[in-house]
Every structure is written in C-alpha cells, then in structure tokens.
Amino acid sequence: MDTLVLYKCLSDETRLGCLLLLLKEDELCVCELITALNESQPKISRHLALLKQCQLVSARRKGTWIFYRLDPKLPNWVRSILQTSLENDSGRLQQYHTRLSTMTQRPSQSESCC
Numbered sequence: 001m002d003t004l005v006l007y008k009c010l011s012d013e014t015r016l017g018c019l020l021l022l023l024k025e026d027e028l029c030v031c032e033l034i035t036a037l038n039e040s041q042p043k044i045s046r047h048l049a050l051l052k053q054c055q056l057v058s059a060r061r062k063g064t065w066i067f068y069r070l071d072p073k074l075p076n077w078v079r080s081i082l083q084t085s086l087e088n089d090s091g092r093l094q095q096y097h098t099r100l101s102t103m104t105q106r107p108s109q110s111e112s113c114c
Contacts, residue, residue, distance in 0.1 A: 001055065001074075001075055001078055005054050006054075006056075006078060006081070009050070009051060009054050009056060010081075010085075012047065014037060014039060014043065014044070014047045015047045015050065015051055016085070017036070017037050017092070017093075017096060018033055018037070018044070018047060018048060018051060018057070018068075019051065019056060019057070019070070019082055020082065020085060020086050020089065020093055020096075021033065021036055021037075021093070021096055021100075022057060022068060022069055022070050023070060023079075023082050023083065023086055024086060024093065024097075025100075026069060027067050027068065027069040028067065028068060028069075029065050029066070029067050029068075029106075029107040030044055030045060030048065030065075030066060030068070031065075031107065032100060032103065032106055032107065033048070033068070035099055035100055035102070035103045036096040036097070036099050036100040037096060037099075038099060048068055051068075052068075055071055055073070055074075056070065056071055056074065056078075057069065057070060057071055058070075058071045058072065065107050067107070070082075
C-alpha cells in the first residue's frame with residue numbers, strides 16, 4: 001500500500017467515516033452507511049468505489065445488497081493508523097452511531113433490508 005494513496009483516502013471526511021465505521025462495525029451495507037453518515041447513495045457509492053479501488057475495502061454481494069468491510073489483506077500498519085484514528089475521534093463517530101442506532105431492520109443484523 002502506497003502511503004500517499006492511503007493519506008489521500010483518509011483526507012476526505014466521507015471516506016474516513018466509512019473506514020472508521022467499518023473498523024468498528026466489521027461489515028456494513030450501503031444503506032447503513034447512508035444513514036450513519038447522512039449522505040446520499042450516489043455519494044457513498046462513489047466513495048466506496050474509490051476505497052475499493054485503493055484496496056482499503058472489499059465487498060460481498062448477498063442477494064441485491066452489497067456489504068463492505070475493511071480489506072482482509074490490509075497491512076497491519078494501515079489497521080494501526082485506522083485504530084488510532086478511531087480511538088482519538090472527536091465525537092464524530094458517536095454521531096454516526098447515534099444515527100445508525102435509529103435504523104430499524106439493519107441488513108447487517110437481519111435478513112431484511114431497509
């Protein structure tokens with residue numbers, strides 16, 4: 001992993017939010033990220049595509065849903081940077097989790113979708 005590519009990805013609030021949520025939650029559907037980050041589907045999908053292209057996240061399809069997680073081949077030093085960022089978050093992640101907790105029938109926790 002190229003450090004410049006990593007830091008460019010981390011420099012955007014939406015991409016950083018996606019990565020920190022995935023680190024905390026393990027796996028999320030696009031609709032969960034839309035709710036948590038309070039952003040539009042096209043914006044979330046565009047940022048996830050970039051994160052996938054940079055090999056920071058991987059995706060799996062389950063029916064019509066796509067679930068994202070941190071790429072299992074992510075180097076330990078990258079995971080360490082994300083973990084440190086998560087631990088030093090200024091409360092933004094709590095806002096994301098508050099929004100996520102209001103979502104009923106979360107796909108990552110049930111068989112139904114939003």
